[in-house]
Amino acid sequence: MSQKTCPHCGAPVDANRLVCPHCRTVMKKRNPLVPYFVVAVLAVIVVVAIAVVLTTPVQAPDIPSAAVSPSSGSSVAAGPTQPTCTVAITGNRAGSSIRLQVMTSTCGAGEVESLAVSVNGAAAGTMGTSAGTSKTFTGTTGTNTVIVTAKFVSGAEKIMYQNAAL
Numbered sequence: 001m002s003q004k005t006c007p008h009c010g011a012p013v014d015a016n017r018l019v020c021p022h023c024r025t026v027m028k029k030r031n032p033l034v035p036y037f038v039v040a041v042l043a044v045i046v047v048v049a050i051a052v053v054l055t056t057p058v059q060a061p062d063i064p065s066a067a068v069s070p071s072s073g074s075s076v077a078a079g080p081t082q083p084t085c086t087v088a089i090t091g092n093r094a095g096s097s098i099r100l101q102v103m104t105s106t107c108g109a110g111e112v113e114s115l116a117v118s119v120n121g122a123a124a125g126t127m128g129t130s131a132g133t134s135k136t137f138t139g140t141t142g143t144n145t146v147i148v149t150a151k152f153v154s155g156a157e158k159i160m161y162q163n164a165a166l
Helices: 035-056
Strands: 003-005 012-014 088-092 099-104 112-119 122-129 135-138 148-153 159-163
Touching: 088 112, 088 148, 088 159, 099 112, 099 148, 112 135, 122 135
Parallel strands: none
Antiparallel strands: 003 012, 088 099, 099 135, 112 122, 112 148, 148 159
């Protein structure tokens, strides 16, 4: 029979024994699959984290604008003030088709003139401004960058939806 050495007292012990006969130390068998299990668990965690990052839509941050009021005697006119209302839009893709839908809007009636859509930097058209309105646009079969900009009656513009991985 093969023998192993007791890690506690150093005495020779038969390989099939679970307890050292000299010092009564429990002899543990090491499972050879443990390192593979640890690597597999870490790989699953990394894959899930990457999937979450890639499937989470990126909303464009609201960028405040500074309204400049002309001083007396100045001929510079103030630009349109940035509206505070929002339009919530969702998007999904099937092949090269991109479907956008207006979910809700906090804008008043007639405040938004149009919602302009661009796909991969090119103008793709416009869509309706009321909740529930949806429209399908053509993209590529790969990743598409979609931006929806609200054009207000006041002349201001504001990005309402941006997704670089659609």
